[in-house]
Amino acid sequence: xxxxxxxxxxxxxxxxxxxxxxxxxxxxxxxxxxxxxxxxxxxxxxxxxxxxxxxxxxxxxxxxxxxxxxxxxxxxxxxxxxxxxxxxxxxxxxxxxxxxxxxxxxxxxxxxxxxxxxxxxxxxxxxxxxxxxxxxxxxxxxxxxxxxxxxxxxxxxxxxxxxxxxxxxxxxxxxxxxxxxxxxxxxxxxxxxxxxxxxxxxxxxxxxxxxxxxxxxxxxxxxxxxxxxxxxxxxxxxxxxxxxxxxxxxxxxxxxxxxxxxxxxxxxxxxxxxxxxxxxxxxxxxxxx
Numbered sequence: 133x134x135x136x137x138x139x140x141x142x143x144x145x146x147x148x149x150x151x152x153x154x155x156x157x158x159x160x161x162x163x164x165x166x167x168x169x170x171x172x173x174x175x176x177x178x179x180x181x182x183x184x185x186x187x188x189x190x191x192x193x194x195x196x197x198x199x200x201x202x203x204x205x206x207x208x209x210x211x212x213x214x215x216x217x218x219x220x221x222x223x224x225x226x227x228x229x230x231x232x233x234x235x236x237x238x239x240x241x242x243x244x245x246x247x248x249x250x251x252x253x254x255x256x257x258x259x260x261x262x263x264x265x266x267x268x269x270x271x272x273x274x275x276x277x278x279x280x281x282x283x284x285x286x287x288x289x290x291x292x293x294x295x296x297x298x299x300x301x302x303x304x305x306x307x308x309x310x311x312x313x314x315x316x317x318x319x320x321x322x323x324x325x326x327x328x329x330x331x332x333x334x335x336x337x338x339x340x341x342x343x344x345x346x347x348x349x350x351x352x353x354x355x356x357x358x359x360x361x362x363x364x365x366x367x368x369x370x371x372x373x374x375x376x377x378x379x380x381x382x383x384x385x386x387x388x389x390x391x392x393x394x395x396x397x398x399x400x401x402x403x404x405x406x407x408x409x410x411x412x413x414x415x416x417x418x419x420x421x
Contacts, residue, residue, distance in 0.1 A: 174249030180411035311414030336370035
């Protein structure tokens with residue numbers, strides 16, 4: 133029975149990829165194309181922070197749907213003039229890989245772009261495709277949306293030593309909050325070892341009380357495991373001008389980590405009452421000695 137269900141799902145996906153319109157659309161998004169310019173290699177970028185607008189997904193069906201995200205490399209026929217296919221889909225990561233969205237409701241997601249520091253990337257333009265799928269029941273595909281992601285990197289070259297300064301500048305937000313990163317050094321990381329941190333400080337830089345939601349994304353070419361980063365309190369409230377440290381745990385169940393290769397954890401923050409609005413981020417950089 134299980135094998136038959138798998139076959140049905142695979143055939144459904146294949147037929148849908150060929151016809152593109154087996155079911156009426158049940159999803160809409162608030163971006164026709166996502167365009168990000170003046171990106172800097174080695175510096176993470178949050179769509180929410182850069183544009184002030186998260187990726188909004190609307191379920192316009194009368195039933196709830198399980199929504200999944202995927203990043204694809206475009207073929208030649210899908211490329212916008214002047215853009216090349218993105219070299220690595222790991223450069224783009226959504227805040228969550230899936231979410232249950234109730235009927236006639238919406239959810240907002242951040243999209244993080246991180247290309248490693250490489251002199252060859254300066255002045256380049258790359259394109260990716262963000263796929264949003266809606267599944268129902270046993271995994272049958274209901275609908276999908278295809279959104280172009282167009283990335284342009286700055287032509288102004290800088291040395292890798294200037295990365296920390298650029299990241300600190302990007303993390304300054306005078307409107308709502310600020311997160312200050314810390315660099316921590318780890319001597320040894322063994323299988324199934326957990327590390328606890330209370331080293332990121334969140335400051336409410338507004339004049340009102342605010343409720344915040346935290347999320348984390350592991351950047352770079354390090355394999356991502358489900359539940360890798362966990363917050364003690366993913367939702368916090370801060371009074372005006374109040375600061376608080378973030379307690380989080382990083383679990384290394386199956387990771388093979390290279391010495392001298394830093395691990396970057398992107399810590400994102402959104403306004404709980406307005407997840408579509410301006411966000412902020414911090415960066416935890418862990419150096420394995």
